[in-house]
Amino acid sequence: MAEKADKYTYRVTWSEEDNEHVGLCAEFPSLSWLAASPEAALKGIRKLVWKVVADMAANGEQVPEPFATKHFSGKFMVRVPPEVHRQLAMEAAEARVSLNRLASAKLSQ
Secondary structure, three states: OHHHHOOOOEEEEEEOOOOEEEEEEOOOOOOEEEEOOHHHHHHHHHHHHHHHHHHHHHOOOOOOOOOOOOOOOOOOOOOOOHHHHHHHHHHHHHHOOOHHHHHHHHHHO
16 A cells, blocks of 8 residues: 555645645645645655555545546546637637647647
């Protein structure tokens, strides 16, 4: 389980409210770790995630798959107001590209 915990997505940022660095894990958004230094915040969140993953596995719970190893299809659906859909369709037609290509280009910017 420790190997899986090493593949999660970690980030350290500053918390003005707490006046400390905060370690975060994208796959476990409810977890955080406060520390005086960025290094300590990263070490703390990694250790906390390792403990949570071990606990979940021991209890037979589904452990989140790391984003780094998860397969993504490249497809997702998004709903927009009809006016936005119309505007994007016109923009795609004027650019002589598909609506999917236009949306992908805009999302990639």
